[in-house]
Amino acid sequence: xxxxxxxxxxxxxxxxxxxxxxxxxxxxxxxxxxxxxxxxxxxxxxxxxxxxxxxxxxxxxxxxxxxxxxxxxxxxxxxxxxxxxxxxxxxxxxxxxxxxxxxxxxxxxxxxxxxxxxxxxxxxxxxxxxxxxxxxxxxxxxxxxxxxxxxxxxxxxxxxxxxxxxxxxxxxxxxxxxxxxxxxxxxxxxxxxxxxxxxxxxxxxxxxxxxxxxxxxxxxxxxxxxxxxxxxxxxxxxxxxxxxxxxxxxxxxxxxxxxxxxxxxxxxxxxxxx
Amino acid sequence: xxxxxxxxxxxxxxxxxxxxxxxxxxxxxxxxxxxxxxxxxxxxxxxxxxxxxxxxxxxxxxxxxxxxxxxxxxxxxxxxxxxxxxxxxxxxxxxxxxxxxxxxxxxxxxxxxxxxxxxxxxxxxxxxxxxxxxxxxxxxxxxxxxxxxxxxxxxxxxxxxxxx
Numbered sequence: 487x488x489x490x491x492x493x494x495x496x497x498x499x500x501x502x503x504x505x506x507x508x509x510x511x512x513x514x515x516x517x518x519x520x521x522x523x524x525x526x527x528x529x530x531x532x533x534x535x536x537x538x539x540x541x542x543x544x545x546x547x548x549x550x551x552x553x554x555x556x557x558x559x560x561x562x563x564x565x566x567x568x569x570x571x572x573x574x575x576x577x578x579x580x581x582x583x584x585x586x587x588x589x590x591x592x593x594x595x596x597x598x599x600x601x602x603x604x605x606x607x608x609x610x611x612x613x614x615x616x617x618x619x620x621x622x623x624x625x626x627x628x629x630x631x632x633x634x635x636x637x638x639x640x641x642x643x644x645x646x647x648x649x650x651x652x653x654x655x656x657x658x659x660x661x662x663x664x665x666x667x668x669x670x671x672x673x674x675x676x677x678x679x680x681x682x683x684x685x686x687x688x689x690x691x692x693x694x695x696x697x698x699x700x701x702x703x704x705x706x707x708x709x710x711x712x713x714x715x716x717x718x719x720x721x722x723x724x725x726x727x728x729x730x731x732x733x734x735x736x737x738x739x740x741x742x743x744x745x746x747x748x749x750x751x752x753x754x755x756x757x758x759x760x
Numbered sequence: 761x762x763x764x765x766x767x768x769x770x771x772x773x774x775x776x777x778x779x780x781x782x783x784x785x786x787x788x789x790x791x792x793x794x795x796x797x798x799x800x801x802x803x804x805x806x807x808x809x810x811x812x813x814x815x816x817x818x819x820x821x822x823x824x825x826x827x828x829x830x831x832x833x834x835x836x837x838x839x840x841x842x843x844x845x846x847x848x849x850x851x852x853x854x855x856x857x858x859x860x861x862x863x864x865x866x867x868x869x870x871x872x873x874x875x876x877x878x879x880x881x882x883x884x885x886x887x888x889x890x891x892x893x894x895x896x897x898x899x900x901x902x903x904x905x906x907x908x909x910x911x912x913x914x915x916x917x918x919x920x921x922x923x924x
Contacts, residue, residue, distance in 0.1 A: 502812075503811055503840045506811055506812075506815045510815075510836060512829070514828050514829035514833065533778045604788030604791060604902075605889045607827045607828075645826075673895060674895045675898075
């Protein structure tokens, strides 16, 4: 016993060092599930709040760039609205589906106030939270395409799990042939992801656009995600390994829209547990 | 007063890290963790104190960056090795001091100490974050790009701002 005490006293600093490292690694290894990988702590909220104030000053210097981008997007959207209005008005009177279809999606504009991209624990923090009707599980878009999914919210802020997160698996579709697959990311570059589950019998070309599949209640169908840049078909494998260049440049992301789907609960309830 | 100054310095540096350096997205490989200067320039205190300070600093950074345990592991490792390196360099230079800034320990000692501790910290953080040697080139790139900026900040603080 005395020897044990002497040993502990002699190596107390080393034992403390080992103990603290064990705590750190236990914390690291405990992060297994997507739900556990993100949490919007009080500290995150404080940092987001500080960043919101700091970025307000910095944005004065880049207002011209943002204004140009927003003007271009406004013009494009206006054209799209006019085109769609014509189509909708033509069919609305006789189409019973229209009554429900136009209720499907609405958008909550938000600003990115904090982010990490380029690591394996990428995240974004938005300046909209539960009081703005943002909920966990809603999709997030920007002008260039799909950004990610809301992972955590508090009253004022929301944390987004972006497409460039190793635990993200996004249902998508190859635009030219309608083949569905899953977009996954394992790093390291924040500009590239991989499209999996596309069978080798499908004809895929470099330059094919990848869009959201519309098979989940997160995003409308046809939102751009990326462009196939490199096609790999390992010997003996039945699936392609497609390298996709993402349309969203996460490093420059400032303004996004949270996708609200009032019918999502109904859509999910229809799936009976087997 | 000494502890008050240490806490104040910690809060100021963490504020700068969160609001400026965590948002410095020059490239996706650039993640300067200049907060490490708090550990490098920590005055000489009992070793258990350094370990606990490193642990607390790492936990705060992990909470701020949503990175579970990565900064904690790196900071505890740096806090463990710093006294060993410091003692070795000070013996070599024939100096005795309890302040770890350039004017106290000497320019050469401060530069070498900062270099090795910054490299060790960044290598640990980026290796644990990537958790795969398949992307070793990415780890090396991140260590180099981020390390240069971090070292710049540590040198500015250690040489210019902090007068012992």
